[in-house]
Amino acid sequence: MPIFQAYNLYLSPHRKFAKSLKNMLGFVPSNLNLYRMAFRHRSVAISLKNGTKSSNERLEFLGDAILGAVVAEMLFKRYPYKNEGFLTEMRSKIVSRVNLNQLARKLGFNELIEYDAKMVNYGNKQSSLLGDAFEAFIGAVYLDKGYNFTKDLILNRIIQDHVDVHQLELTETNxxxxxxxxxxxxxxxxxxxxxxxxxxxxxxxxxxxxxxxxxxxxxxxxxxxxxxxxxxxxxxxxxxxx
Amino acid sequence: MPIFQAYNLYLSPHRKFAKSLKNMLGFVPSNLNLYRMAFRHRSVAISLKNGTKSSNERLEFLGDAILGAVVAEMLFKRYPYKNEGFLTEMRSKIVSRVNLNQLARKLGFNELIEYDAKMVNYGNKQSSLLGDAFEAFIGAVYLDKGYNFTKDLILNRIIQDHVDVHQLELTETNxxxxxxxxxxxxxxxxxxxxxxxxxxxxxxxxxxxxxxxxxxxxxxxxxxxxxxxxxxxxxxxxxxxx
CATH class of the missing domain: 3.30.160.20 (Double Stranded RNA Binding Domain)
Structure with missing residues (x-):
């Protein structure tokens, strides 16, 4: 058997998923089930006697809160002379659904999300599928790795690489x-x-x-x-x- | 000089403030200025050439976010089978202005808040002075001691002692x-x-x-x-x- 075939066999779906995450984010997830849940839209969630597949909605609730806290601190420290009105507005811009959708796409999350195309109009501009998964992913990282790791990931890998905070500051969202x-x-x-x-x-x-x-x-x-x-x-x- | 007089001298306003905080919360604050700021309402904030006295509004922005994250995680773990709608509602109840005002009063924060009585109708039922200071205080603790310390303080000293989560769950806020x-x-x-x-x-x-x-x-x-x-x-x- 040629080596690459053996390698493909070795790469079970489970391992492939872990590898995708590692490539996208530069860290090795510990509890893979959490991340699987983060990418599971409610259109494919099931609840059976012999097992459940929960959707990402609970993780999204948690991730939204963690992201909010990390971004709040970043802005608090970055803008020591700005008032809370400015800080609130900047945070809204950073965590807006449009921005999180884009962010999730840049990170390649569109390849990981599980959803039922019959039930979800993914191409719909109004769809928040990606942004929701992004928040759920933050929730998963938090449960898997703790606050400081998550904060570091958000600030030094995600925001630094993919969000132009200065540009957002200049862009008066009218x-x-x-x-x-x-x-x-x-x-x-x-x-x-x-x-x-x-x-x-x-x-x-x-x-x-x-x-x-x-x-x-x-x-x-x-x-x-x-x-x-x-x-x-x-x-x-x-x-x-x- | 009698000993108690010397002791009173020794207790400068600075030390008294630190002592009050320690008595109320069981920990020794490191950066006292942060806590002073947390208890300073905008009616007494000043901005001068030779020094500023900032209000607690920026700290309130930060503390609100940290409190939101800590409460979100608590609920996520406490109610593993409840959906995000329930979690969101429970969090609203816990961090409602009415609840935070009460909490601040129970902790004795009313003795620490600096405000200008001419400008603020403190007795007003609608006043959010106490709840705002509570959030700002959480922001101060976070900056002073970090996330895990703040989380522990909120969960094990504040919520456990002063908030009846089970009761809030039963109380359908209609x-x-x-x-x-x-x-x-x-x-x-x-x-x-x-x-x-x-x-x-x-x-x-x-x-x-x-x-x-x-x-x-x-x-x-x-x-x-x-x-x-x-x-x-x-x-x-x-x-x-x-």
Missing amino acids: FKSKLIEWCQREGKEFAFEPLVNEVGESEKLFCIQVLVDGEVVGLGRDFNKKNAEKMSAEKACETLSI | FKSKLIEWCQREGKEFAFEPLVNEVGESEKLFCIQVLVDGEVVGLGRDFNKKNAEKMSAEKACETLSI
Whole structure:
């Protein structure tokens, strides 16, 4: 038997999966089942008497939180003179579904995800399949290797190599213009509608809602009117998956 | 000089603060300035040429993220058979502003917070002064002592001693009835209004808004109609600080 054939046999699906992960991320996973779960979309999850195949949704919940903490610390230290509004906005940009989808694709996760094509329109621009798997993967790494390892991986292998934080800082994500452009393209009516609520400590809280074709698709609240508007436009973009 | 007088002199404000923290939490803080910042409300923050006194808002951003991660992991491990919807809801209950305000009070943080009473209505039920300081404190501990120490403190000293997770699990936070009761008390009109958007992967996404006296105060989205309603009522309670 030629050597390469023996080598292929040696590479069982299990080993191939481990090898793919190692090539993509530069570390050897210990508990492979966790990573398999991270890449399993709910369309292929099963729950049987003699065994279950859980989807990645619980891991996504955990990974989302760990990623949020790591990115929060990175921004806190990188921008010592910026206020929490700036930090919150930067974090939203970094962990946005669009950004995480791209990140997952760059890492080659599209080759690892298990899903049922009949049930999921993967090509759909609005699909969050990849971004969800990315978060679930972070959850798996955390359970497998602990906080400091995960933090190091996110900062020094993923963000450093694949995310241009400085560029994101410069890119003012103008949700308002994104929304207006989308409405023009889709032939929909658009309006901001201010609602004023008096809440909080002796300060006026502005509530602003965004209506698209008369339907409320976003709501923003802030002590600053401009910020409330910005936030409502951001929420609207999220609702409409723009 | 009697011994107790010497002892009082020895206890400078700096040392007293450190001692209070130690008594409250059972550990000796290293970088006291971080903790001072955690307890400084923006009403007393100053920014001068010859020195700044930053508010706790940046630390609150960091602490919120660290707390979210620690609680997410706790729930992930404590409830291995619950789905991410349940985990998300449980986390919301634990880190709700009301719960964090109570927690901060139980820990005695009300004695440590610096704020300007002229600018802040501290007695106001809607004040989040204490809960904000609690999150900022978590941020300070994290920077001072690292992730594992902070996780241990949150789980084994704070949550174990002061939060009844099992009770929170049983307490169905019924935001809808909370909202309805509030509206009745305040003499306000209340309505749910469904908006249907087709978004996502071949599934129908339900959008439901809550109107109070004709103003939208909450918006919920979910593939499940009941969940969308629940979420919109929760958002409304948040908006109205109920």
